[in-house]
Amino acid sequence: MSAPQDPSQAGVISSRRSGPVWLVELSGDVDMDCIQAVERVTAALAARSADPIVFDVGGLGFADSTLLNHLLRTRQHRPVGLVGANPFLRRVLDVTGTSGALPSFDDVDEAAAALGMPTCPPGGC
Numbered sequence: 001m002s003a004p005q006d007p008s009q010a011g012v013i014s015s016r017r018s019g020p021v022w023l024v025e026l027s028g029d030v031d032m033d034c035i036q037a038v039e040r041v042t043a044a045l046a047a048r049s050a051d052p053i054v055f056d057v058g059g060l061g062f063a064d065s066t067l068l069n070h071l072l073r074t075r076q077h078r079p080v081g082l083v084g085a086n087p088f089l090r091r092v093l094d095v096t097g098t099s100g101a102l103p104s105f106d107d108v109d110e111a112a113a114a115l116g117m118p119t120c121p122p123g124g125c
Helices: 036-048 065-075 087-095 108-115
Strands: 011-018 021-030 053-063 080-083
Touching: 011 036, 021 036, 021 065, 021 108, 036 065, 053 065, 053 087, 053 108, 065 080, 080 108
Parallel strands: 021 053, 053 080
Antiparallel strands: 011 021
């Protein structure tokens, strides 16, 4: 078991534009005690555009149903994809029947190609 995290710092390493998608890099342990940082970043991106969001989950040590529920709620409003999912997380997605709703990709470029067309003009937003 890992050391307790400061909930205000937990979850999000960075968020940025990556071609036609937003990329949110997650790290550490994300559960009901520290989902707020992930929710804040997702809400800020949703306020900026309706473009797909790709969550890089390769840095996660632990995630419970709180993160899964957040990803599914986000997907109700825009395409969502995952990169860096370890075998355990992929199994959770399969067992819960959510792997189709939350597809996993090998890298951000593959996710961007699969999730949709850019809404920004060529040259950036």
